Amino acid sequence: MDSPVLRIYLAIIYIKKGLLQDAIHQCQSVISSHPEYSPARLLLGGLYSTTGNEHAAINEYETVVKIDPKNKEAYFFLSALYLKVKEHEKSISSLKRLLEIDPDSAMGNYYLGRVYAEIKFFKEAEKYYHKALILKPDFGAALIELGTIYEFQGENKEAIETYEKILKIDPSDASVLTRLGHLYIKQEKPDKAIEKFEKLKKLDINNKDVGVKIGLIYLEQKKYEEAIKEFNLILGVDPDFHKARHYLAVAYEVPSDSDFFPDSQINIGYILEEKQKNSKKAIEVIKEAIEKKGGDVKLYEFLASLFEKNRDYEKSIETLKKALELKPDDINLHYNLGILYDKAGNIEKGIEKMREVLKLDPKNANALNYIGYNYADKGIDLDEAERLIKKALEIKSEDGYITDSLGWVYYKKGKIDEAIKELEKAIKLVPKDPIIAEHLGDAYLKNSKKDRALAMYEKALKLDPDKKLLKEKIKMIKENK
Template sequence: MADSSWLWDYRRYNLMTYCRVGFLLILTLALLCLSVSTAYPESDGDQGEAYYHYLQAQMEWKAGNLKGAIDQYKKALDYDPQSAQLMFELASALAQQEHFRDSLYWARKSAQLDDSVSVHLLLGRIYTSMGQIGEAIGEYEQIIKSNPEDQESYLLLGMLYAKNKEYEMAVKTLKRLIEKNDEALMAYYYLGRVYSETRLWTEAEKYYLKTLDINPYFEPALFDLAALYEAERKKDKVISMYERIVSFHPHNTEVLIRLGGYYLSEGRFSDAIKQFEEAKKVSPDDTRVLARIGMVYLAEGKYDEAIKELEKALSAKPDEDRARYYLAAAYAEKGELDRAIEEYKKIPEGAGTYVEARIQLANILRRQKRPDEAIAILQEAISSKSIKSELYIALAYAYEDADRLDQAESVLREGIKKLPEDIELQFQLGVIFDKRGEKEKSIAKMKEVLAANPRHAYALNYLGYTYADMGIKLDEAEKMIKEALQIRPDDAYITDSLGWVYYKKGLYDEAIKELEKANELAGGDPIISEHLGDVYYKKGLFPKALESYLKAESAYTKKEDKDKVSAKIEEVMSLLGENSLSDK
């Protein structure tokens, strides 16, 4: 049977009343007999037999035995083969049984004898169910032509136009309905749906809000408006909508989970916990709720509590891979790296968190100075069906750790071959060129990235920093880095780049301001500490320079980096010694 998602709300709210004749089964038998007597004024002979089987069909239908009703209608038609009413009701019963081809046959025969609105409504329903939307549209257009005041048919026709992606006609039809009835709730709602589907967000919002003006509790409009705000990334409005939905449906687990998730993303941990705890009361065995409580504790740095909740979720549902992913992350943050590795390895290929898990597993191995194992893990993941740019980039990092830059370049080129439109792979290739000392190739690659995406913050920053480090095009470098900061305003490394440009320009006070901010944001990155030491040195602030250089030296891992900053430390200590002697 064809998808009829455009019709679900309408059916749910009982607004469709197809098959009006013969469907009022709550009538008393006396009234039923009276209506049938009208259809068969003379009840002798074949007409009497037809009348008898017709009555039996009605009784079978009322008893819920559609198959029996169909058999009786067919027997009635044996005695009265030209009865449009019998054909119509047989078609209706067959449609109820989802025997649409047979239903269509009898509905068409009925229409040939009695071209009534009821028959066209039934035909419209059958065509819709069979996925023949064009034919269904034709039936409702014919109904409206013969009965322009039939509001229900305008609605159904508008819905069908929308389902058929004839959006302009859908809008036109639904607005005609509103002209006839400015309180037609479903017309406003479906106009919102049409505009949402065509990504005309402002119009969609207007009609959803009008729907909710008419009925503030109308659930589909509430959820669709929340989804619209999600598409527009208007978090405040999304949260407001879900809060409103929760006030109407405080025991809806899905809504509580969604609202809690948004609170979590905004760092409102106590609010998130409150929603998840409410969801837990409603659905105590829902492992998603337990996992999300664990995620809140993880975000708060309460690793033991996070582990406890996540292990509860996994004991109830061992294949809950997202819970296992966060359990591994909790162990990693707690410093129990072997347990983290163990949990990450349990996440199977094909799981939604498989790629993320393999990358995090490789990162832990890199931290433990086990680059060859990290490389093997990532190569295995790439050889699976998981072709993701993140895997190629992570493998390039692992090769870089092992000082195998040629292989890092090769794996990135392999990724680009498979994912030629992926800008991040191109960007990382430019980084590798830079690390090999191929500045011109790096600059050309960053320009290529920016040609594809002029708002790529990291490419803007990288190119600007490269110019600054080379001492060239400093004004252009400053402009690029400031543009990158507009895109990512609190990025420590972009802030460091701006400070470095100021340093290269000799604007040391401005440089100190930006580099101190970057140092605070990054929490002790050795490159930023070294840059800060350099500008303190230029300003003659030797104690501060020494402090920054010592921090950089302790944080650097590569010998050449340590040696470079050690030389600076010796020079500053020498100057401090000279100053001490001169003071004496």
């Protein structure tokens, strides 16, 4: 069978039967006798990609564009594969080559926007999404991506305008209605938010959570009658739906002297923060609750957590101190305050707090580990650091973070073999922690195991892509191989 067309037809039959290796063999056979037959290389590239051999697929598609520089399909495939293997510059280059051939390709501009968005070059991404939309104004996917970028950058007005355009194309797009509802809440336009959520509720009458969102907006507006009506509608369908029962009680205004009052306010704060992404309002609600209820530790703890989530560590620390005034012997409060000092960059205060924890609970493994690890990290009093961490491990023997601390002490002491042993154990216990992976990489490098060090640094970088020091370590190893 010498005809390349027939051989490719046979390869397609093999693919339909799931005989991918036979299909690959047919394509290779065609290429050996007809090396410039592009359809065979395109099909072979697809087969390589399907079977996980991305680099072989890339080679085939690159050959196609050498043979046929105007083959648009090959450029799309190349871009997708380069993106998959994280070679972003080559992915961008492939699409730009495509756009040189066909500048009016809406898909080409769209995919180029997506690549730029993935590497967080948002202004470039916006530019190409806009080009795609000029060429194809009702391009829903481009509008979604553009709206997402605006949202990510906090440009809520632009995001809303973009999502509203999508609804003109498809008024029943549930994901867009949801996004718009949340954005209107952020913009403090509750009536607009309710309008979107009401449309969403009509699309899925069994979605009780949408009804809860509407009820909560009414609660926030102090429209208690409407809120009560909304929660009762949900309970009419499902009398046991806990959220609706809970917020119905809130709507009936739980008095501040009720034991349930702190929990009800915390739940409202939680919904405002987690579900509606309205930190400012959540903080206001809890502050008002503290004014009404006074000395309730739970309210102070939750308010501190809201400040912490917004990285306002100073206010979080001051709030937790007030909780400690009410409950001075609470171990968790002392420990959490120590962690807040740490996050605020005040390690000495963090250590001081952990010592207070140990006065209250000498066997608190986390506090022992905190002090020991920080000593080790600073390279001070390493014998004491080792003693504290070993004591912590006696209490929590299978804790990956404490095991990492012991490995790090050994590393700082120059006991590299012992360090590697402990750090290898730690990475098995906590495989997705970038710091542990980096520590193990450092130990391997110190032991001249460059390949293993490189593998660990690359693993750490995948888990923490923004850490510049990891990139420098990887570069240093590659340059000195």
